[in-house]
Amino acid sequence: MFTDRQPRSFLDPQVLARLSAVPLLARRPMVGSVSGRHASPHRGSSVEFAEYRKYVPGDDLRRLDWRAFGRSDRHYVKEYEADTNLRLVLVLDTSGSMNFASGEVTKIDFARRICGALAYLASQQGDAVGISCVADGIVQTLPPRRNAAHLRLAFDMLDEVRPAGPTRLPEVLHELAETIRQRAVVVIVSDLFCDAAALASAFSHLRFRRHDVAAFQLLDPQEIAFQFQRPTRFLDMEGGEAIFTDPIDISDRYHRAVQAYLADMKRIVLESAVDYHRVLTSEPYEQAVAGFLVGRASGRGLR
Amino acid sequence: MTFLQPWVLVALPLAALPVIIHLINQRRFQTVPWAAMQFLLAAKALSRGYSRLRHWLILLLRMLAVAAVILAVGRPLSRGWLALAGGGRPDSAIVVLDRSPSMQARGPDGGESKLDPGRRQLADSLATLRAGRVLVVSDPVRGPEEVASSEAIADLATAGPTAAAADLPALLQSAYDFIRENAAGTTEVWICSDQRANDWRPDDGAWASIRDAFTKLPQQVRFQFLAYSAPATGNVALRVSSVRLETLGRDRRLVVTLAVSRQEDGDRRTLPVRFEIGGVTSAVDVELTGREAVLTNHVIPLERSAEAKGWGKVSISADANPADNDFFFVYAAPAERRTLVVAEDPAAGRVLELVAGIAPDKAAATVELVPPAGLATASWDTAAALLWQAPLPEGRDAEFVQAFVDRGGQVIFFPPDRPTAAEFAGGVWGEWTAHGTPVTAESWRTDQDLLANTLAGTALPLGEVEIRRSCSLAGDAVSLASLPGGGPLVARSSRADAITFCGTTPAPRDSSLAAEGIVLYAVVQRAIDRGLAVLGNARQADAGAATAALAAAGAPWTRRAGAANAPSTEAGLHAGVFAAGDRLVAVNRPAAEDAALAVADKQVDTLFRGLSFARIAGTAGDTDRLVREIWRAFLIAMLLALVGEGLLGLPRLAAAQPAARGVGSVEAAA
Numbered sequence: 007m008f009t010d011r012q013p014r015s016f017l018d019p020q021v022l023a024r025l026s027a028v029p030l031l032a033r034r035p036m037v038g039s040v041s042g043r044h045a046s047p048h049r050g051s052s053v054e055f056a057e058y059r060k061y062v063p064g065d066d067l068r069r070l071d072w073r074a075f076g077r078s079d080r081h082y083v084k085e086y087e088a089d090t091n092l093r094l095v096l097v098l099d100t101s102g103s104m105n106f107a108s109g110e111v112t113k114i115d116f117a118r119r120i121c122g123a124l125a126y127l128a129s130q131q132g133d134a135v136g137i138s139c140v141a142d143g144i145v146q147t148l149p150p151r152r153n154a155a156h157l158r159l160a161f162d163m164l165d166e167v168r169p170a171g172p173t174r175l176p177e178v179l180h181e182l183a184e185t186i187r188q189r190a191v192v193v194i195v196s197d198l199f200c201d202a203a204a205l206a207s208a209f210s211h212l213r214f215r216r217h218d219v220a221a222f223q224l225l226d227p228q229e230i231a232f233q234f235q236r237p238t239r240f241l242d243m244e245g246g247e248a249i250f251t252d253p254i255d256i257s258d259r260y261h262r263a264v265q266a267y268l269a270d271m272k273r274i275v276l277e278s279a280v281d282y283h284r285v286l287t288s289e290p291y292e293q294a295v296a297g298f299l300v301g302r303a304s305g306r307g308l309r
Numbered sequence: 310m311t312f313l314q315p316w317v318l319v320a321l322p323l324a325a326l327p328v329i330i331h332l333i334n335q336r337r338f339q340t341v342p343w344a345a346m347q348f349l350l351a352a353k354a355l356s357r358g359y360s361r362l363r364h365w366l367i368l369l370l371r372m373l374a375v376a377a378v379i380l381a382v383g384r385p386l387s388r389g390w391l392a393l394a395g396g397g398r399p400d401s402a403i404v405v406l407d408r409s410p411s412m413q414a415r416g417p418d419g420g421e422s423k424l425d426p427g428r429r430q431l432a433d434s435l436a437t438l439r440a441g442r443v444l445v446v447s448d449p450v451r452g453p454e455e456v457a458s459s460e461a462i463a464d465l466a467t468a469g470p471t472a473a474a475a476d477l478p479a480l481l482q483s484a485y486d487f488i489r490e491n492a493a494g495t496t497e498v499w500i501c502s503d504q505r506a507n508d509w510r511p512d513d514g515a516w517a518s519i520r521d522a523f524t525k526l527p528q529q530v531r532f533q534f535l536a537y538s539a540p541a542t543g544n545v546a547l548r549v550s551s552v553r554l555e556t557l558g559r560d561r562r563l564v565v566t567l568a569v570s571r572q573e574d575g576d577r578r579t580l581p582v583r584f585e586i587g588g589v590t591s592a593v594d595v596e597l598t599g600r601e602a603v604l605t606n607h608v609i610p611l612e613r614s615a616e617a618k619g620w621g622k623v624s625i626s627a628d629a630n631p632a633d634n635d636f637f638f639v640y641a642a643p644a645e646r647r648t649l650v651v652a653e654d655p656a657a658g659r660v661l662e663l664v665a666g667i668a669p670d671k672a673a674a675t676v677e678l679v680p681p682a683g684l685a686t687a688s689w690d691t692a693a694a695l696l697w698q699a700p701l702p703e704g705r706d707a708e709f710v711q712a713f714v715d716r717g718g719q720v721i722f723f724p725p726d727r728p729t730a731a732e733f734a735g736g737v738w739g740e741w742t743a744h745g746t747p748v749t750a751e752s753w754r755t756d757q758d759l760l761a762n763t764l765a766g767t768a769l770p771l772g773e774v775e776i777r778r779s780c781s782l783a784g785d786a787v788s789l790a791s792l793p794g795g796g797p798l799v800a801r802s803s804r805a806d807a808i809t810f811c812g813t814t815p816a817p818r819d820s821s822l823a824a825e826g827i828v829l830y831a832v833v834q835r836a837i838d839r840g841l842a843v844l845g846n847a848r849q850a851d852a853g854a855a856t857a858a859l860a861a862a863g864a865p866w867t868r869r870a871g872a873a874n875a876p877s878t879e880a881g882l883h884a885g886v887f888a889a890g891d892r893l894v895a896v897n898r899p900a901a902e903d904a905a906l907a908v909a910d911k912q913v914d915t916l917f918r919g920l921s922f923a924r925i926a927g928t929a930g931d932t933d934r935l936v937r938e939i940w941r942a943f944l945i946a947m948l949l950a951l952v953g954e955g956l957l958g959l960p961r962l963a964a965a966q967p968a969a970r971g972v973g974s975v976e977a978a979a
Contacts, residue, residue, distance in 0.1 A: 102344075103344035103345075103346075104344075105342075105344075106342065106343070106344035113344070197344060197345075199344060199345060199346075199347055200347075226344070229344065229345040229348075232348075234339075234341075236334065236337065236338060236339050237334060237335050237337075237338040237339075238338055238339050238340070238341050239338055239339070239340045239341070240341055240342075240343035240346065240349055241340060241341065241342045241343060242343065242346045243342050243343065243344050243346075244344075244346070246346055249343075249346070249349050249350070249353065250338065251349070251353065252335075255360055255364060256349075256352045256353060256360070258360075259351075259352035259353075259355040259360070260348050260349065260351075260352040262352070262355065263347075263348040263351035263352050263355070264345075264348050266351075267347075267348065267351075
């Protein structure tokens, strides 16, 4: 099915092979266009019995349960669960801050790997995959499709996207909540360096639209540790004003600010039921994606 | 604060190193692209008052630590509480010691005197200062004595206590002379004294010239005054005012008048007073109720076999100052009361002959009328007083009179009928003034000298003496009695205490001195008594002045009593009894030593105005060192500064660790 032979720096076949063992499942019923492996809010033709329903004229006589008619002398139609595909919308933060790296891996590289792996896995199981690259707006977007050519386009987009500009993630998420037509799994890959209250509002909006929202927050170890030995001039990667300070002097206050932000974020994701994963870019991305997939597999059966 | 190695202080600007390093560190900043700006902004927005304060405190403590190390290397010295005078190691140090009896007063614990810790502290201080040369000035006549090492000051024989008053102006003049002639480079003059007025003589005109002289010295001279000005409490001083030998047939007895005094009012006390005469001891109790008690005419019978000449000692029990508990006296048969009268006016001469010829006791008194031309043949050696009513002596006559005065004779000059321009002892007779209405003396000194009150405290009736004619006196004299308008009636020569000028004559046309004979009689007899004091074989002398008396005795002297361990070169400075030929001399502290009158601190400052002067308060029995090296204190200060710097740095580290743990825990939860 996947015919893209072009090598992609963010795809590791061995990692993908290992991750393929766990299906990508939605936490909520999806409304797909074709049969798939995801629960649907509608009745369908799967082997899983759902309920009996009284026969009404026009129903397919092949679905009439004769045994029930023999027992009760009434006509019942046997209904089964429907399985469908899902729409996976990857929201990739491409603001300037995603280009930060204290080590070898930038946050945008790390995000590419996560997005690439998820896109591939979804495509492999017949789900539609779309990507939205966002910064101070929607920079590039690829609506969800489920064909192999579309996956190649998605990989191309991941390849070509370059981080730049400021972040307006909450506004962009509001916009996406309105523009994604049907229920979808919305996976946000970002450092989430924006106003926590605005972000909470955006998450709630997506949830209101019955989207299954997941978020990978990418953090660089240096952003947490904040270990500098010399006075430093910090250049804002999103074009803001530079700050000159002695990190030794303000490290305690910086750590307090980080702690407060992380606590806020934890509260927000709990309140808005976001499948939240905080990931350090020094960790293997396979671990992050596997955790994401396994967490969802355990929630199978929700309709 | 002074330093033994002040050149090290050149490095003191190094204390700014922490700030400079801080500034350099600020300049070599790094530029980092940063994503999590929102945390940085939040961190900067958080309260930074304490952080900034801590930052500057750390810098300050680092500077203090560096400064403390530099100061410690400079070997700082602590000089008591003042330490105002700067400077390092002096080239010469001159110690001016006040060895007067009042310096022997002990502290409240009764241990050491003021002089002992003074000498020890001076020795310690100069040893610490490592002065190039150390000299001690304790006697203006002897001048500065160089000592091998400063430690020797404490044991120097000529730096021990004496009974003589210290003449501070003379001592400082002696120090100045030495500095001018010998000392090069910086000199420190250390004065150790109890600030008594009779030692310092603040009214002495010499102070101004000494001050000017020191100011003009090319080398730097610093004065350090170690002041022991606290008076001794509970001290009682003993003084014998007169000793008279009386002979009644074959029996002889001593009539002693003495006084015990104290400087502050106190409870009624009974003081046992011990007399020791020729190995025989007797005692009498004296009730001391106020500040002074006088035992008048205490009779001590002498053995028949005793000589008509001898010595004794009166003493009281030990108290705060042992130097004024003993008093030596000598006695001998009184010399003949012989008076020379030179008078050009027979009327005046007759009156003078009468008043001089009647002794107050039954002793014989003789008067020799000497014509002005017969001075060469007069018996000068046996006369106690000279009454001179003639033009002031000139030429050879002046030499006779001057020799008489130098020997101790007393002279009273009365004005001649026709005053000349002759001058003697600073006095010159002026013009006669006839008073139409007789005048009387307006004021006179009743506390001392020839016109002093009687022993009973009654003033002489000088105010009843009518002055009909008076002769003015020009020149250098101290007025003892003055006429209306301020002119002197009676004056003492400021050059010689033994010379008195009387501005009128006892002739009836000039005054009623003859008619109101009491005043003239008292004045003349007092002068004769003074003159007799040096004529007899027994003589009382003040310590200090006794040196000249012993030297003038004309025979080798031997010590009969007193400080046996005192150097023979200082015999006249110590209390005791000395025998020179037929004469006995009792040496005691001067009467002024018993008065605890101290010079005010401000006045002392005034005396050293314009000079580098610092005073350090000392106390008797003080064992602390005056000058000490205090580099340890600076090292401790450095350690404290470093500990403080470390403590201020601690909270920063403590805050960083929980932050790291917090992230980890959140990660684990996620």
